[in-house]
Amino acid sequence: METLLALSIGVLVAAAAYLLLARDLPRVLLGFVLLGNAANLTIFAAGRIGTMTPPLVEYGATALAAGAANPLPQALVLTAIVIGFGLAAFALVLVMRAYAEFGSAQAEDMDAAEGPDEPVSPAPDQDPVPAQREAA
């Protein structure tokens, strides 16, 4: 079971890396979702697997029965899933908004933020002042 889990985490990370390198933003987003799932499975596997007994405290008992599953990774994964879902939802809306704004969901078509600055002094051959002096 652990081998299977490790392999699927590896496949998920590989697929996520491939998708994250895409130019198409929805693919990048899917890559993030896959990477998040891989991280969640890692936490789950880190809590040790191998038992099917649910981590529930028996009525009247004060502690978990021996051999129950580890409840902490499940709580962590639950939190991480909720957070990841919220982030993915926001990112999806942002991508849609960008698609509406730029008419494309390709990263290379979005060039509004990092255009070149205007240099402070024009190049010498374009400088109008010496030309005027020569004319005078």
Place this chain on the structure above:
Amino acid sequence: MRQFLIVAPILIPLAATAVTALLWSRPAAQRFVGLGAAVALFVATMALLAEVISGGMLVGQMGSWPAPFGISLVVDHLAAAMLAITGLMGLTVAVYAMGPGAKERDRAGFQPLFHALLMGVTGAFTTGDLFNLYVWFEVMLIASFGLLVLDRTREQIDGGIRYVMLNLVGTTFFLLAIGLVYGLTGTLNMADLARVAPDIENQGALAAVGVLLLVAFGAKAAVFPLFNWLPASYHTASMPVAAIFAALLTKVGVYAIIRVFTLIFAHDQALFGPMLGIIAMATMVVGVLGAASHYDVRRILSFHIISQIGYMLVGVALMTPLAIAGSVLYVIHHIVVKANLFLVAGAMQQVGGTFALKRLGGLYAARPLLGLAFLIPALSLAGIPPLSGFWGKLVVIRSSLEVEAYVLAFVALAVGLLTLYSMVKIWNEAFWKAKPETAPEPPAAWTMTQRIATFTPIIVLCGVTLTIGLWTEPFAAFSITAAESLLDREAYIAAVLGTNPVQLTEAVP
């Protein structure tokens, strides 16, 4: 009272977020509540700082679950200083945000997002639990996403996409590291991790976790080579947002690096020390060269954030008390100065109509006071004595000379010189040269209230810079105390876990 003080920096912004969100359709009331909450946060964090200085480290166990089972909140000297400076930044930026453009911002939801951001930042500074730190990172991140694209312009959407995608991947790496470290140690409480980390059998896997954490925090702190999201996005944000981002967001990453690598990975200094040293140097150089190539005030300032992060990492790279004290002093000075420069840039745009250096000019003739307000933080950033940056740089460079890290000291000095070049460039172009013919018309005249809202925070922060510069003694002494407490891992572990920590039974079923 101590127990209340430790949660106050989280509860106050939380309440402010909730109340301002409920007042969604009434921006004026939101602004009033927001300002009140910012004042309350400032007072609370200052009280917390005073309490830590007089009474030492504060520890709280949430829900009365004993550590390491519950979530511990730990405020030591470094955390208290970071919280106090967060309070100061929250207050000054909240006032500044009442300046020009306040109505549009508040209608778009500035107030709830701003306080949610502050909550994420204070939570990250307060927590003593690795998973809880991840949660605060996410709170901070989602609030910053909203703040960044507040005006919904083309530039902001584009910058927002770059910021969001890279930061999402960074935090997922953090999550991955949490999973692995839990599998290795069976605990996520930082003090407990520090206790068990040196005795872990599989040190190789633990080092891998350290590298993953370094990637995650480094992406947040914008260190080389993970800084690309910062210059792509910060300059697109509206000025109050850019100022609070510049002041706090990257510094949360730096704080996390300092905390984790002094506490949990201190025994592996032979591996992480040189690694951090190289990263620090590359970050300094790349940031300052990027700034030199730009001609837009905001983009120059954004690149300088990256460059300055390098100085803050020197402490963790060298791990001597003096070096860490230098990092702490540098962080405190840098937050104040960098936020102030962004505030001044906003005022420059209000007066000159643009951020492009080519079309700015004659600002010193028009507004001599603005020129002075720019010079103080700008020269401080470059490290000109007797301003605050000089002392920060002095301690950092002296500490690297002491351990014979001459290359590091040389790079730090050279980068300081190039910083001065960028600052002089802004001064010459925007303030000194005559107003060019292509200068745009400045936006509509400001009201008196807007002027007061813009210039009060700038003057206050200039005052703080001058105070740190001219009366350095208490700040330097505090930094050294903070560094000593950071290096005293036993005291931290004992304060959080108690003197007889509960032994976790083997987690393997």
